[in-house]
Amino acid sequence: MGVALVLIEVLPSGALAATAPGLLAAAARVGEPVAVIVGPADALSGAAAEAAGLGAVRVLTTETVPDALTIPVVDALAAAVDRERPDLVLASNAVESRDALARLAARRRLPLATDVVGVDRDELGVVAHHSVLGGAFTVDGAPTFGTLLATLRPGAVDARLESRPLVVDSLEVVASEVRAARIDGFSETVAPSSRPELRGAAAVVAGGRGVGSREDFALVEQLADVLGAAVGASRAAVDAGYVPAAAQVGQTGVSVSPRLYVALGISGAIQHRAGMQTAGIIVAIDKNPDAPIFDIADFGIVGDLFTVVPQLISALEAHKN
């Protein structure tokens, strides 16, 4: 079996990004998962141990250049590709990792597949799976030959690998001296309480323009907490400043596929549906009986969210107690 390199992001805290377990499990379907970790010197040994715990057969580590954007990661990946000759290089489809794989593809002239929901192997080599146009189509693709680079949609794979004994190698990297942008500062998003992350959440409660204000968005959050759900939003709610942009579901936001999706005051424009219509159960509450969200809702309520939702919350809480 060949090697599948997995780029793993290290958070400023030194812990691995939440995408790490899914990336390693996805890559293992294609080859021996070998992790690549580029981070601050003092975080590397802890991060490597964590990666082995998540099933990395080996871990290649190298120190980052603190203020340089993307280029040090590309240099490290290029060195790892030259050394390991992998069948696959997998990374998260999150902005930093995606930029690194994009530049690696251009530098080494390798084929790239983006936003895949899984990878496999057939008699001829690596195959990548995509879910496109809002999940309306599934597409399989493959490289004509050689190594494939791919970015994995966060939350798409929830398989987990067994822990492995730790084997660490430090990676020799020759800096490319390609000019990088400079990171002037970073302000971490205040951890959103104990709520699950939107990507990969089992349940999502989303609010739209119909919620009306940032203050009233608390009602959306309250229902999310009763259901143990993540919080999502429409673009109109983001534009109006009710919630940060990271909560946007849809075509140009996050694509989610939870077991339950609850849409509150969201009309269901085609671009919003593109990000949630593969959910297991869809519930919608909207004042307008003709809102298109009802065309795809398993349970739709024509009504005022400010009367229906509080009643729903008390009924669910009564059941819990």
Next chain:
Amino acid sequence: MKIVVLIKEVPDTWGERRLDLETGLSDRSGASPVLDEIDERAVEAALAYADAHPGTEVEVVAMAPASSTATIRKALAMGATSALHIVDDALRGADLLLTAEVLAAAVKRAGFDVVIAGNLSTDGGGGVIPAMVAEVLGIPQLTGLSALELSDSAVSGDRVSDAGTMRVTGDLPAVVSISEALPEGRFTTFKGIMAAKKKPYETMDAAALGIEPDDPTVARYIMLSVAERPPRAAGTKIVDEGDAGEKLAAFLLAEGVL
């Protein structure tokens, strides 16, 4: 200052977008083709700078079928100075690497201090073209900017990711991609549309850029199969008569969601 804006024609997201089940490519008979909304914002960002800095040149570059002229002219009608349109049948269905190599060669041909692109196209492009173009050109990329400041020698901005907000700066020349947090594209006026007809509009094929689309020594990413999922149907719909919250709770509990 010369700004090159990368613009892409995509199927209108308001229409029914489909893939051709034979070729796996966008079905052009369905939704009507438009200038991608995010690229209208990229053009707007360039024009806003040009408005404040007379003498700025804004060239739009697109790799698109011959039928895309009207879409590209829309950017000229908004106020761009000139257009470079790469047309070549051999580029139909080009994968990401080939697309990036063509665009990088075109941008180089046009000449630039900064390249502005959208962060993510709406037809499944994947948001990687700007960084790939930057690597081919050997210059920095600053992607997904939700705020953009341009000076004679540098570009800075904020990029938002799940983890937080990063402040980044790059010396020119550089490639930036912008997010939809930036302002919408301006409307075209009748005067703008008339003026666009007289603006420089150059058309070029891959060979003119020194690109060989069918180079057998370079691996390509190809589509193996395409399948359509059955559309989703509507379920129960009730009008609230004072007890809809309780009915919904009963439905959710029966589905075992707690």
